[in-house]
Amino acid sequence: MNRITATYDIESPVGVARAAQVLAGEQSTGTFTRLAAETDALRERSAARIENIQITGTSATPSLPCRKTGDSYERGTVTISWSLENFGTSLPTLLSTLAGNLFELAELSAVRLIDMHLPGAFALDHPGPQFGAQGTRDFLGGHKGPVIGTIIKPSVGLNPSETAALVQTLVDAGIDFIKDDELQANGPHCPFDKRVAKVSRVLKAHADKTGKQVMYAFNITDEIDQMWRNLDLLEKHGGTCAMVCMNSVGLTGLRAVRERSSMTIHGHRAGWGIYSRSPDVGISFPVMQKLWRLAGADHLHVNGLANKFTEEDSVIAQSAKSVQTPVCDTGPAHIAMPVYSSGQTIWQIDPARCLLGNDDFIFCAGGGIMSHPAGAGAGVIALRQAAEAARRGIDIQEFASQHSELKAALKTFSRPDIRVGHS
Known part of the structure; x- marks a missing residue:
């Protein structure tokens, strides 16, 4: 497996599915609008993928202060994956990707990184405990x-x-x-x-x-x-x-x-x-x-x-x-x-x-x-x-x-x- 997967517990005023799309785009190839250089081939190679969505509930108010508002705030878990080629086995870049700007997205009224699975390349490329x-x-x-x-x-x-x-x-x-x-x-x-x-x-x-x-x-x-x-x-x-x-x-x-x-x-x-x-x-x-x-x-x-x-x-x-x-x-x-x-x-x-x-x-x-x-x-x-x-x-x-x-x-x-x- 050459993909990194991360699971988030999120809440959103625009719906979990839409928020997952925004999250995946923000943390890989995308920005707030489609760019000319963001070709289909590039997206296929480097865009983060939404692997799973599970809705867990809704609430009438946001859990965190949120600039965007909605009639209700849908909550769920989403699993997203990235190609190892996006950042190799760099731990700082991994952390910037899985726990970076996504915490500031206006489409998220709650976001918590709850799980992560790494390819074996990480275990091989890093020293781990010495003793x-x-x-x-x-x-x-x-x-x-x-x-x-x-x-x-x-x-x-x-x-x-x-x-x-x-x-x-x-x-x-x-x-x-x-x-x-x-x-x-x-x-x-x-x-x-x-x-x-x-x-x-x-x-x-x-x-x-x-x-x-x-x-x-x-x-x-x-x-x-x-x-x-x-x-x-x-x-x-x-x-x-x-x-x-x-x-x-x-x-x-x-x-x-x-x-x-x-x-x-x-x-x-x-x-x-x-x-x-x-x-x-x-x-x-x-x-x-x-x-x-x-x-x-x-x-x-x-x-x-x-x-x-x-x-x-x-x-x-x-x-x-x-x-x-x-x-x-x-x-x-x-x-x-x-x-x-x-x-x-x-x-x-x-x-x-x-x-x-x-x-x-x-x-x-x-x-x-x-x-x-x-x-x-x-x-x-x-x-x-x-x-x-x-x-x-x-x-x-x-x-x-x-x-x-x-x-x-x-x-x-x-x-x-x-x-x-x-x-």
């Missing part, structure tokens, strides 16, 4: 089970020495993975180079003493040339993970990091709500995560079950599973590692694992570790015990009867209302 789950485990010294992680908090305000002191507490507690907050990159109060030096010293001393490798995702987000310098510095300090805020640096920035990185790339989706929060405009995570994986992210944040944000559990389930699904029908699968975070405790590990059917995920908990009544060490142990109960298929409360850390955590953290993933 993924197995590489992450190798960096961690062959770690088994889900990766238990946490985030440096306060988000900002700690200086390099204070950050390193907190890291010392966390590694002493037995943590597997620590990440910078997305707000902490290279600020004057905590310069990147000094933070890397002091934190790396703690990680190395801990590894020398205990034999346990702890992965730290340093936030390298910056201009491309500075991100490259950050990577060089991390490599000198034996770094194993670089964190990138993907929406901030774009696909080109992420790819540039992938081309220069000797370590795992932790993809943070800060700003994702801009694209995902409204049901009437935006891009779905299953679409965007394919582009991030092709560009080289090893880890991808998917939010967390019963989280503190707006996404429902069904959305998190779809997002987490999509990261472990092949990018294309043919070619390298480019599987990445989902990262659960946001209000996570011992209660969410079992359903999080059930969604995937494996342990190839990172489970980040902040308060779920630090707020354990017996301290951070007991918090990490409790999460491991919850993961072991999940792996063995034992009810968490039954398992807790023989494990004091887990028992205390169950009493400390309220059981959330999780709508999917129960074992």
Whole structure:
């Protein structure tokens, strides 16, 4: 197959069929009027095609502000395809085509990109994750089970020495993975180079003493040339993970990091709500995560079950599973590692694992570790015990009867209302 297909949920005052025609024209050969150079042969070769239309309803008012009006606003899903020859396998051009000017069309009172299928050429032409789950485990010294992680908090305000002191507490507690907050990159109060030096010293001393490798995702987000310098510095300090805020640096920035990185790339989706929060405009995570994986992210944040944000559990389930699904029908699968975070405790590990059917995920908990009544060490142990109960298929409360850390955590953290993933 040499065509790219995209499915949109659209609403229109001129009818879904007409709006689909306008969308297809705007995003390929057409403009507001037929041009002399737009021959039938050219249109046959390069025009986007409408592959399917399904009407789903109508409303009396538009979902979004819209210059064009109608007696009613018809809604439906439309699938449109483009020839691979229109733009090759360029990810920026792909995004400009599938999610470009169409969002501004006056014929659309709602438009959301909900699905995308790519030819195998994309999987062959892009590097994809360099390490993924197995590489992450190798960096961690062959770690088994889900990766238990946490985030440096306060988000900002700690200086390099204070950050390193907190890291010392966390590694002493037995943590597997620590990440910078997305707000902490290279600020004057905590310069990147000094933070890397002091934190790396703690990680190395801990590894020398205990034999346990702890992965730290340093936030390298910056201009491309500075991100490259950050990577060089991390490599000198034996770094194993670089964190990138993907929406901030774009696909080109992420790819540039992938081309220069000797370590795992932790993809943070800060700003994702801009694209995902409204049901009437935006891009779905299953679409965007394919582009991030092709560009080289090893880890991808998917939010967390019963989280503190707006996404429902069904959305998190779809997002987490999509990261472990092949990018294309043919070619390298480019599987990445989902990262659960946001209000996570011992209660969410079992359903999080059930969604995937494996342990190839990172489970980040902040308060779920630090707020354990017996301290951070007991918090990490409790999460491991919850993961072991999940792996063995034992009810968490039954398992807790023989494990004091887990028992205390169950009493400390309220059981959330999780709508999917129960074992």
